[in-house]
Amino acid sequence: MVDQAKVEELKRIAHRIRCDIIWALAHAQSGHPGGSLSATDICVALYFYALKHDPKACQWEGRDRVIFSKGHVSPLIFSLLAESGYIPREELRTFRKFGSRLQGHPNVECPGIEVGTGSLGQGLSIAVGLALGLRMDGKPNRVYCIMGDGENQEGSTWEAIMSAGHYKLDNLCVILDNNGLQIDGWVEDVMGLQPLADKWRAFRWHVIEIDGHDMAQCMEALDQAKQVKGQPTVIIAKTVKGKGVSWMENMAEWHGKAPKQDQCREALKELACPAEYFDF
Amino acid sequence: MSEIKWKATRDGYGDALVEMGAQDERIVVLGADLTDSTRALWFAQKYPDRFFDFGIAEQNMLNAAAGFALAGKIPWVSTYGVFVAGRAWDQIRTTTCYSNLNVKIGGAHGGISVGPDGATHQALEDVATMRVLPNMTVIVPADYYETKKAVIWACKHVGPVYVRFGREPVPVVTKLDDPFIMGKANLINDGTDVTIINNGPVLWECMKAVHTLREKGISARLANMHTVKPIDRETIAKAARETGAIVTVEEHQVMGGFGSAVAEVVVQTCPVPMRFIGIQDRFGESGTPEELFEEFGLTARHIVAAVEDVLKAKRG
Numbered sequence A: 001m002v003d004q005a006k007v008e009e010l011k012r013i014a015h016r017i018r019c020d021i022i023w024a025l026a027h028a029q030s031g032h033p034g035g036s037l038s039a040t041d042i043c044v045a046l047y048f049y050a051l052k053h054d055p056k057a058c059q060w061e062g063r064d065r066v067i068f069s070k071g072h073v074s075p076l077i078f079s080l081l082a083e084s085g086y087i088p089r090e091e092l093r094t095f096r097k098f099g100s101r102l103q104g105h106p107n108v109e110c111p112g113i114e115v116g117t118g119s120l121g122q123g124l125s126i127a128v129g130l131a132l133g134l135r136m137d138g139k140p141n142r143v144y145c146i147m148g149d150g151e152n153q154e155g156s157t158w159e160a161i162m163s164a165g166h167y168k169l170d171n172l173c174v175i176l177d178n179n180g181l182q183i184d185g186w187v188e189d190v191m192g193l194q195p196l197a198d199k200w201r202a203f204r205w206h207v208i209e210i211d212g213h214d215m216a217q218c219m220e221a222l223d224q225a226k227q228v229k230g231q232p233t234v235i236i237a238k239t240v241k242g243k244g245v246s247w248m249e250n251m252a253e254w255h256g257k258a259p260k261q262d263q264c265r266e267a268l269k270e271l272a273c274p275a276e277y278f279d280f
Numbered sequence B: 001m002s003e004i005k006w007k008a009t010r011d012g013y014g015d016a017l018v019e020m021g022a023q024d025e026r027i028v029v030l031g032a033d034l035t036d037s038t039r040a041l042w043f044a045q046k047y048p049d050r051f052f053d054f055g056i057a058e059q060n061m062l063n064a065a066a067g068f069a070l071a072g073k074i075p076w077v078s079t080y081g082v083f084v085a086g087r088a089w090d091q092i093r094t095t096t097c098y099s100n101l102n103v104k105i106g107g108a109h110g111g112i113s114v115g116p117d118g119a120t121h122q123a124l125e126d127v128a129t130m131r132v133l134p135n136m137t138v139i140v141p142a143d144y145y146e147t148k149k150a151v152i153w154a155c156k157h158v159g160p161v162y163v164r165f166g167r168e169p170v171p172v173v174t175k176l177d178d179p180f181i182m183g184k185a186n187l188i189n190d191g192t193d194v195t196i197i198n199n200g201p202v203l204w205e206c207m208k209a210v211h212t213l214r215e216k217g218i219s220a221r222l223a224n225m226h227t228v229k230p231i232d233r234e235t236i237a238k239a240a241r242e243t244g245a246i247v248t249v250e251e252h253q254v255m256g257g258f259g260s261a262v263a264e265v266v267v268q269t270c271p272v273p274m275r276f277i278g279i280q281d282r283f284g285e286s287g288t289p290e291e292l293f294e295e296f297g298l299t300a301r302h303i304v305a306a307v308e309d310v311l312k313a314k315r316g
């Protein structure tokens, strides 16, 4: 059984992260809201419940590694890093601005980022190599890779999936943000992937399917993944793209478009964000 | 100069596809989940039966395009330059170019002017990776009209073509009735002291530079060279002979790119001092196009400085 107090705490953090995402977008006037908001809950569970890390020492040897294969969700990534204490929250104001450490897609200049990403279909291969390398050295560190469902269309992704299954990488866990949408529309219409879970299973992965907005389920899935032996785990988190802002939910158009400033205010209002978020 | 119209080169790509789609039923367009931003959407809306979304799977899309070509179609592959000229390079090399198949590639969002998306989305190497491929034609149009003409030309040409264009609106500086001859530069301004050879949407900065140079008493020739490959050897050799100094301008890495292509001709025909305006072995970053042009040294001011520097070398 999960700890109910922890669930409530994580929900509060997830709420702040959603506010931060919109706030960062409001300042940048560009960026990707849809996939950031869909992955928020499970990533909060990862960062503030499951992950071993030390934001004050981001190169700490004992840390678990996180690879954001879907680098376009940088507003989420940077908000997580700010909330964790890797970077000052104020810095989110500089997101996507010239000279900022918070680039349009994450790179290693930002503390807490292991590797630059943004070209889809590369992150899992990196994670596989990292997991193999850590295992070779007998290290207990876990590797997490956050991916989109559309990203499963990349052929190189399946090469990575195959190799992780082959090498029985039980120190590797993929979080698949299964929001059903990509840029051109519904994943099933653009290039269907169903039955997605069966595909991963066929490649020798342990599959956990959850509601990616149910915090208790997110925590349980991450717990379970740590127990699995002899297989990598994929958590297929069913989510809603744009979750939390009603007029963004399940709308492909909010994939990579920043809300205008008045729309940001509307979104912040709908999220019941505190007054200090309205200062842009 | 006040009535400059601004229009994105990608719009020229979209409009040309629609126009050619009506003229030639063999044209098909393939996309990789970037249909709207590459403007392939305009074709897709008009000819839904001739548009195929391959999802986020560029390598597969490129070889599928080769298959379409084998079936007698004229496929246009439409995605960002980084994801096609980088990720699917081997597919382009060994399938399309080696067999000289009739595949057309639209490389969108070229250059740093893509802006806030940052380095991962800014194609700064595509001209280099495409121009080393035998059989490949590489065109980097300067503005809306030139992009349209390049795409129309490519539809009629048989063989692989890479057309690179950008996201942001840029000044429309060429005219509708300017000739577009593949492999042939257009002279924008004649001059005697130095030749500036431009490739791509930086042309407007070159024109401003020529203006400033004139005020400083320097007579600059300006040639706009849209075709990187095959390159206009004649214009380059003539410029070297007649003006004795050359500055190239491109929104791309200077290593292996357009400037390198020009230098290859210069050293083999009439060696003269050269300077290269372009990205100097760095990755791009987030910012507005203006900020990035300034930071990466692509503005008129930088071109003027490069000209003054090369003139010193010319005089010895």
Ligand SMILES: Cc1ncc(C[n+]2csc(CCOP(=O)(O)OP(=O)(O)O)c2C)c(N)n1
Pocket (backbone or CB within 6 Å): A034, A035, A036, A038, A070, A072, A118, A119, A120, A121, A147, A148, A149, A150, A151, A152, A177, A179, A181, A182, A183, A241, A255, B032, B033, B034, B056, B058, B083, B087
């Ligand atoms: C190789 C590559 N091709 C195309 C893109 C452009 N792109 C950015 S996000 C995206 C859609 C991603 O969809 P999905 O994986 O489902 O992510 P999510 O819905 O969670 O945002 C695309 C096509 C890219 N970044 N990399």
